Amino acid sequence: MSNSTNLLFVGLPKSGKTTYLAALWHVLEDQSSPTRLRRRRNSGDRTYLNLIAEAWRACTPVPRTSLQTDETTVALHLEGDGFGEFTLTVPDLGGEAFEQQLEHRKMSAAHEALFREANGVLLFTHPDVAKGTQISEQHQIAASIGGATEAPSGADVHAAVPLPWKAEMLPTQAKLVELLQFLLEMVDQRRRVAVVVSAWDLVSSVGQTPREYVSGRMPLLRQFLVANDDVFDHAVFGVSAQGGAIPDDKTRLLGLDSLKRIQVCHESENDHDITKPLAWLLGSK
Numbered sequence: 001m002s003n004s005t006n007l008l009f010v011g012l013p014k015s016g017k018t019t020y021l022a023a024l025w026h027v028l029e030d031q032s033s034p035t036r037l038r039r040r041r042n043s044g045d046r047t048y049l050n051l052i053a054e055a056w057r058a059c060t061p062v063p064r065t066s067l068q069t070d071e072t073t074v075a076l077h078l079e080g081d082g083f084g085e086f087t088l089t090v091p092d093l094g095g096e097a098f099e100q101q102l103e104h105r106k107m108s109a110a111h112e113a114l115f116r117e118a119n120g121v122l123l124f125t126h127p128d129v130a131k132g133t134q135i136s137e138q139h140q141i142a143a144s145i146g147g148a149t150e151a152p153s154g155a156d157v158h159a160a161v162p163l164p165w166k167a168e169m170l171p172t173q174a175k176l177v178e179l180l181q182f183l184l185e186m187v188d189q190r191r192r193v194a195v196v197v198s199a200w201d202l203v204s205s206v207g208q209t210p211r212e213y214v215s216g217r218m219p220l221l222r223q224f225l226v227a228n229d230d231v232f233d234h235a236v237f238g239v240s241a242q243g244g245a246i247p248d249d250k251t252r253l254l255g256l257d258s259l260k261r262i263q264v265c266h267e268s269e270n271d272h273d274i275t276k277p278l279a280w281l282l283g284s285k
């Protein structure tokens, strides 16, 4: 048996995990573009991968992974220069499992095993430009605590009624730090963490590198990773797995060579190789 490498995709719901996996499977099957990692052979049940890759090619939304399909684990048989042959297992977990972890501070035994066995972690975060930044989230929190903010003139007076605090009100970066803390407690060796800012097409025009973007938008996450650099070795990638927004850019995307839809940005390097963050997790520069 070839050696098995377990990578864990971690991210809240709608952070781009399934889209990444779909684009990855398309590229590995297609084999027409040079990638750091390549597919070795077929085996196992690829129904789920084929389903999501099909949706990805057609620029239709990838199916939702929910708690019911929590156990969707895919095994990819890969090889790469300097990596040899290996099996990559990736559970495509519904982000809801992570949300429950945050809220109840508990995880299932199966989930815990995935964390412990992970050789590396892909931490997904969607820039969520439509929803605003952590600054608007701060306003929401202040409003929910009550009293701290002035109601904008003309606003509905009911909007100022304090809401009970819930874990879901945590800013995204605080949630991601919490998830990393679970990992911190469970691993006994240094781990690589590749932070993936998904939907990079939405923010690439700001002209920042992914690392600068995360430092500016998610300073707590960045500081946490830096402060724990004895445990976490991290890199930040901007990945546009879909290439644009769906349905708005669908027509344009369908007109493109599907492999050119994918953009991967690391520091100031740009390419189309979606396996790059995985190759980095496995030890490449």
Ligand SMILES: Nc1nc2c(ncn2[C@@H]2O[C@H](COP(=O)(O)OP(=O)(O)O)[C@@H](O)[C@H]2O)c(=O)[nH]1
Binding pocket: 011, 012, 013, 014, 015, 016, 017, 018, 019, 020, 061, 062, 064, 065, 095, 124, 126, 198, 199, 200, 201, 202, 239, 240, 241, 242, 243, 244, 245, 246
């Ligand atoms: N603009 C843009 N949107 C994306 C991209 N990748 C994912 N999305 C959108 O982000 C949302 C969440 O993606 P999904 O892969 O389902 O996230 P998951 O819940 O973490 O598996 C969906 O609405 C996707 O269309 C991308 O590369 N560009």
Ligand SMILES: [Mg+2]
Binding pocket: 017, 018, 019, 063, 064, 065, 092, 093, 094, 095
């Ligand atoms: Mg999903």
